[in-house]
Amino acid sequence: MTQLPTSTEKKLGLVIDLDTCVGCHACVISCKGWNTNEYGAPLSDMDAYGGDPSGTFLNRVHTFEAKQEGCASQTIHFPKSCLHCEDAPCVPVCPTGASYKREEDGIVLVNEDKCMGCGLCAWACPYGARELDEMAGVMKKCTLCVDRIYNENLPEEDRIPSCVRTCPAGARHFGDFADPESNVSKLVAERGGMDLMPEQGTKPVNKYLPPRPKADVNGTQAPALEAQSEEITGFLGWLDRTLEKI
């Protein structure tokens, strides 16, 4: 049903640490790999070895630069996948009932057996978190690795999203935001976790941790050293000192 639940028992989601992310794109590849082999239709590529390759991804890493007048710029790597919004605008627009938000844990999913590939849900998402797979013709999106996190066939340490498990920098964290004592809730409280495009009113579950203030980003570069001359001796030294006095 495309009616959003009034509240969900758990609020599962990710915290993404913009301070820690090194922009290696490992999460992009591990997400693509896991979701090509598991849940639903594989994530296809078009013209993969040709001149104009493109493909379906559920997680993409952008790189931004922020710069204040007169200061050095900062580079911020910015992973983006579905934010599993509380007021997900992508769900109620769906005409077929394929899109839904789960009452038990808040995960937003697409039932591919009902999706007709109209693309309206992708239009409704402000974050570009939904992509229509060109080959399968159905809508793909981050599943929060619903087929890993409850999967008892996996060793316990693997029962977290593939992107979180893979990240070599530890920039992605998975947990329950409904529980104030959870790892993710604490991170958000400590580090000032923020919403993306709050003005869109989507109430994202996923939160982003802003880069920590850099020690010297406001002083620009270190001050230039004064030119130092070695003590000059001999005739030239005498000349130098004499000229100084004139």
Add this chain to the structure above:
Amino acid sequence: MHPAPSVIIFSTISGLGFGLMLFLGLGLPDVSGWVAATFATVALGLATIGLLASTFHLGNPKNAIYAFSQWQTSWLSREGIMAVLTLAVFFIYAALWAFMDNRIPMLGYLASAMAMVTVFTTSMIYAQLKTVPRWNTAVTPLLFLLYASAGGALLSNQMTVALVLLGLIIAFQAMAWLQGDTALERSGSSIESATGLGDLGKVRLLEKPHSGENYLLKEMVYVVGRKHAAKLRVLALVLVALLPALLILLTDVNHVIVAIIMLSHIIGLFAQRWLFFAQAEHVVGLYYDAR
């Protein structure tokens, strides 16, 4: 947004069909028998062709039947249901009128009202989207209703009504374009709000996530041909409204003139609808430093 030909054809042609139903439902023009049958067939034909065109942009049309299920929340679902119901009611009304010579006014009014509700549901698919600030305004449904009914008035030879509607189109379309040009700024979304990095200074995209194209860019960050937009706007208004209005005012509207009016109106309508999509900026473009 990507101006897909199938969507442009769907929304213009089906709009004309439902617009014609509006007037036929009101018993205008006052005809009967085969003439009435011809008018009704044109209306049903246009609406049906338009609806069929809309299925061409589906990735997975075999599941289209489910689209009738989510009327409680989805404007697209409501549109599908309204369109089919309207076609059915109008068909019964028109068949009684043309073949039994028994025009039932109440049934006609119902068909007229349903035709307008259908056009309204179509417009709400776009107007509901907060992610496309240019569309997210009450002027969007107003314009869809005006375009549909003006086309219907022209097709059903109601030239006085058509004049009024064409005048309203010029006024409200100009207003929609002017307001629309600042809608994204006024929405409060920016690359800073999209990334949450505004506190660190002015934000720009340093590197795209992939060097190639992707679905999001093709579908929602369509910028091709925008440079001709200003010219196209003038052309659209002249063809869709100004030229038809002048021809109605200055000539004795015979069959040839009516044909010219319709041709001009429809070409103008395509141009208007192309602009409606091509100029619409989706906020996801902010993540790509594009709009």
